Amino acid sequence: MAGPRISVSETSRPVLPRHAKLKYDETRKVWVILAPERVLAPDEIAVEVLQLCNGERSVGDISDQLAAKYAAPRDAILTDVIVMLQDLADKGFLTEAREKTS
Amino acid sequence: MSDVLGNPTIPPDASDSLAVLEKQRSTAETFGIPLAVLLEITHRCPLQCPYCSNPVELDRSSKELTTEEWKKVLSELAEIGVLQVHFSGGEPTARKDLVELVKHASDVGLYTNLITSAVLLTRERLSGLADAGLCHVQISFQGVEEGLADRVAGYKNGHRKKLEVAKWTRELDLPLTVNAVMHRQNLHQLPDIIQMSVDLDADRLEVANVQYYGWALKNRAALMPTVAQLDECTRIVEEARERLKGTLAIDYVVPDYYALRPKKCMGGWGRQFFNISPAGKVLPCHAAESITGLDFESVRSNHSIAWIWQNSDAFNRYRGTGWMKEPCKSCEFREIDFGGCRCQAFALTGDAANTDPACALSPLHETIFKQAEREAEGGTNRFLYRNFAGGTLESENGA
Numbered sequence: 321m322a323g324p325r326i327s328v329s330e331t332s333r334p335v336l337p338r339h340a341k342l343k344y345d346e347t348r349k350v351w352v353i354l355a356p357e358r359v360l361a362p363d364e365i366a367v368e369v370l371q372l373c374n375g376e377r378s379v380g381d382i383s384d385q386l387a388a389k390y391a392a393p394r395d396a397i398l399t400d401v402i403v404m405l406q407d408l409a410d411k412g413f414l415t416e417a418r419e420k421t422s
Numbered sequence: 423m424s425d426v427l428g429n430p431t432i433p434p435d436a437s438d439s440l441a442v443l444e445k446q447r448s449t450a451e452t453f454g455i456p457l458a459v460l461l462e463i464t465h466r467c468p469l470q471c472p473y474c475s476n477p478v479e480l481d482r483s484s485k486e487l488t489t490e491e492w493k494k495v496l497s498e499l500a501e502i503g504v505l506q507v508h509f510s511g512g513e514p515t516a517r518k519d520l521v522e523l524v525k526h527a528s529d530v531g532l533y534t535n536l537i538t539s540a541v542l543l544t545r546e547r548l549s550g551l552a553d554a555g556l557c558h559v560q561i562s563f564q565g566v567e568e569g570l571a572d573r574v575a576g577y578k579n580g581h582r583k584k585l586e587v588a589k590w591t592r593e594l595d596l597p598l599t600v601n602a603v604m605h606r607q608n609l610h611q612l613p614d615i616i617q618m619s620v621d622l623d624a625d626r627l628e629v630a631n632v633q634y635y636g637w638a639l640k641n642r643a644a645l646m647p648t649v650a651q652l653d654e655c656t657r658i659v660e661e662a663r664e665r666l667k668g669t670l671a672i673d674y675v676v677p678d679y680y681a682l683r684p685k686k687c688m689g690g691w692g693r694q695f696f697n698i699s700p701a702g703k704v705l706p707c708h709a710a711e712s713i714t715g716l717d718f719e720s721v722r723s724n725h726s727i728a729w730i731w732q733n734s735d736a737f738n739r740y741r742g743t744g745w746m747k748e749p750c751k752s753c754e755f756r757e758i759d760f761g762g763c764r765c766q767a768f769a770l771t772g773d774a775a776n777t778d779p780a781c782a783l784s785p786l787h788e789t790i791f792k793q794a795e796r797e798a799e800g801g802t803n804r805f806l807y808r809n810f811a812g813g814t815l816e817s818e819n820g821a
Contacts, residue, residue, distance in 0.1 A: 337597075338557075338595060338596075339557050339558055339596070339597040341533060341557070343505075343531075345503070345505060346503075347455065347502070347503030348454070348503065352505065354505055354506060354533040354557070356535060356557070356558035356560075356597050356599060356625065356626065357458075357535070357558075357599070357626070357673075359457045359458070359505055359506065410667070410668045411671070412597075412625050412668075412671070
């Protein structure tokens, strides 16, 4: 794997690995994730979550932002975000920023 | 919200893995430009694998597209909506301009895969490819130990080199796919090949049983597995998939001679795939040139690649279902497997419009199956090695 198997939690700081590229496909007018031998078609919300995954924001921060934006219950959003990201992580298309330890 | 959040789609079937978007839109009839294109940039290769997927009539280097021609092709592909390119061959690293081509592909926004035997790579060159934007490396392995692996490849010390390059690949943080072509003479090594892939820190393993066209058809008696071997292979793959979930993804291709239903070859002729040959021919499948009577257009012609895909006779000849004869024509599976593989139908029946004999409904199926079984039990192990001279028979005492 591109990294150890990760378990997504509220404190994870996920980021797409170098080999998974989120890109807007101008021809088909959809967002895609390009990965080895794969083209994934994330839906709008998944795209929004992934755009927030920069290796610095935690899953908790991301859920806060979405809860505010959509005026939706944070707990429900957090659960959904974790499920979506874990699925992506299990398939090898999500990694975690390394903890900065001194 | 969970409705909207949904999961990204990953189809289970390797042959359809790049068709997610087409499938979702169900616009098969419009034949949108494929998401990924295979670029066979050269037929030159230091290896001589007896099941090589290149045509028996190989393109000489003097016919190969130039650097500038390939760059123009890459720009055009990006412009018409292709998202990924696979640099393949022959051995793509045999071209001196590979780094330049990968750089150009990255510059025009293409996701780049390298499909390589690895034996010509140095660490410096691989690092150069990574810097040029290469996204993924696939290395072929012929076995799990050098005795057998080097004999299959007809290349000394190849296996050791591959292991080294696989290690560099991961050190450079490039994702690695191990491609293992399986046949009667190496299927017993499958459990070790799976373990080797894990040890090499690969993300994916392709367990690809030989498909019998071209070189492989000439070597069928030396390669065809027994039914028992194949059943065991399937069991091993299924067990490993479960055990290694989240660690190693395994794509699995079975030899279709032993199937009852033919494979949906290339996802259907001219539906979601094309490749470009070293000389610039735009082909519906890498074996398509084995079908005589089809005229394939070149990127050197005055037609655009998009025009060739949409309008050329070769692409339209076996597209959809209109060309079919019985038993395909009235078959309930005709839109599911599109009658199997046209190259195999041509190679085994002499007419590419016939039902692929891999299908149990083909009048030739029984004969072919029996022949495969006979060859698997009593065939010679001697290889006919692939080369530009039309093949060289392995000596009695090996290689």
